[in-house]
Amino acid sequence: MSTIIAYTIFGYLCGAIPFAYLIGRFVVKRDIRQVGDGNPGGANVWIAGGWKIGLATASIELLKGYIPIYFALRAGLSDWPLVPVLLSPILGHGTQPFLNFRGGKALGTTGGAWIGVIGLLVFPIFAVGAVPLVITQKENAYASIAGMVALLGYAVFFNRTDWVIAFAFLNTLLILWTHRKNLGAPFVLREWITSRFMRRNA
Numbered sequence: 001m002s003t004i005i006a007y008t009i010f011g012y013l014c015g016a017i018p019f020a021y022l023i024g025r026f027v028v029k030r031d032i033r034q035v036g037d038g039n040p041g042g043a044n045v046w047i048a049g050g051w052k053i054g055l056a057t058a059s060i061e062l063l064k065g066y067i068p069i070y071f072a073l074r075a076g077l078s079d080w081p082l083v084p085v086l087l088s089p090i091l092g093h094g095t096q097p098f099l100n101f102r103g104g105k106a107l108g109t110t111g112g113a114w115i116g117v118i119g120l121l122v123f124p125i126f127a128v129g130a131v132p133l134v135i136t137q138k139e140n141a142y143a144s145i146a147g148m149v150a151l152l153g154y155a156v157f158f159n160r161t162d163w164v165i166a167f168a169f170l171n172t173l174l175i176l177w178t179h180r181k182n183l184g185a186p187f188v189l190r191e192w193i194t195s196r197f198m199r200r201n202a
Contacts (some may be wrong), residue, residue, distance in 0.1 A: 003075060003076075003077065003081075004084060004085065007068060007071065007072040007077065007085045007088075008084045008085050008088045009088070009123055010068050010071070010088075011068030011069075011072075011085050011086075011088030011089045011092065012088040012089065013089065013092065014064045014065075014067055014068050014088075014092065015064050015065065015068075015088050015089030015090060015092025015093040015094075015106075015109050016092035016093065016095065016096060016097050017064065017082065017098070018040055018098055018099050019057065019060045019061065020032060020040055020041050020042050020044070020045050020057050020060075020061065020104065021033070021040045021099060022051075023045055023053065023056075023057050023060075024040075024044070024045050024048055024049070024132065027053060028045060028048045028049035028053060029042070030048045030049075030055060030174050032045055032048055033099075033102065034045040034046075034057070035047050035048045035180055036048075037043045039104050039105050040099055040103075040104050040105075041061065041084065041093075041104035041105055041106075041108065042054060042057040042058035042060075042061050042108055043058075043105075045057040046058070048115075058108055059091060059175065061093070061108025061109055061112070062109075062111050062112040062115070063112060064089050064092075064093065064108070064109050064112060065089045065090065065093075065109035065110060065111060065114075065115070065116075066106065066111040066112035066113065066115050067112075068088065068089055068114055069082070069085060069086060069112075069113055069115075069116030069117070070116060072085045073116065073166065079161045079163050080162075080166075081131075082159040082167075083166055083167050083170070085092055085118065086113045086116065086167050087092075087113075087167065087171065087174065088168055089109045089112070089113060089139055090106045090109045090110050090171060090174055091106075091118025091174060092109070093106040093108070093109040094106040094174060094177065094178045100159075103178060104178070105144065105175070105178045105179060106174065106175065106178050107144055107175070108173060108177065110148075110174075111123070111126070113171070114137065114151065117164060117167070118154075121202060122151070125150050126147035126148075126150060126151060126152055127147070128147075128150045129143075129146035129148070129149050129150030129151075129153075130143040130144065130146050130147035131149040132146070135148045135190070136189060136190060136193060137180060137183045137188055137189050137190060138185055138188045138190060139185045139186075139187065139188065140182070141179040141182035141183050141185065142183070143173065143189065144175060145172075145176060145179065145183070148168075148171065148172040148175045148176075149172065149186075151167040151168050151171070151172070152169060152172050153164075154168075154188070155167070155168035155169075157197060162187075173187065174181075
């Protein structure tokens with residue numbers, strides 16, 4: 001039990017380190033909470049500093065989620081004892097205690113945690129849900145939730161392991177919570193779709 005608690009705390013602290021904010025502050029020279037949607041995450045570093053620094057930041061956020069899982073696995077944790085460790089960096093990034101609890105969306109740390117479970121397969125599975133929403137409508141929150149639903153579907157119908165299903169379900173709830181402010185936004189179709197409807201009705 002002490003090992004589980006220790007790695008859960010370690011995971012939370014890894015997730016809570018605001019690397020994106022620090023990179024924005026000291027490399028890009030901007031407060032990324034004043035950019036885009038105000039989220040202290042890699043996406044707004046990308047907007048503020050360009051794709052190179054944005055991609056580097058996104059990679060660091062993946063590592064925030066992966067590193068605690070890597071060490072927990074090496075320490076012998078597996079199955080149900082691994083679930084709180086998997087969730088801890090996601091919760092840490094989502095709450096951001098070092099930024100007055102103004103947390104990020106936690107998608108990067110989610111990806112890193114899932115890499116510890118199923119490897120790089122997480123990316124195509126997430127994309128199956130997210131990409132159709134990205135290309136058809138404008139609110140990224142809906143695409144994020146669709147990606148999480150795809151991961152949950154994978155856990156339920158393909159992985160079929162109880163503790164992975166539990167992790168996927170709780171992870172989806174956390175992502176719903178981190179996106180709560182955006183989920184009330186209208187579902188606005190992209191112009192390439194609306195223009196086609198307009199041409200057909202003309």
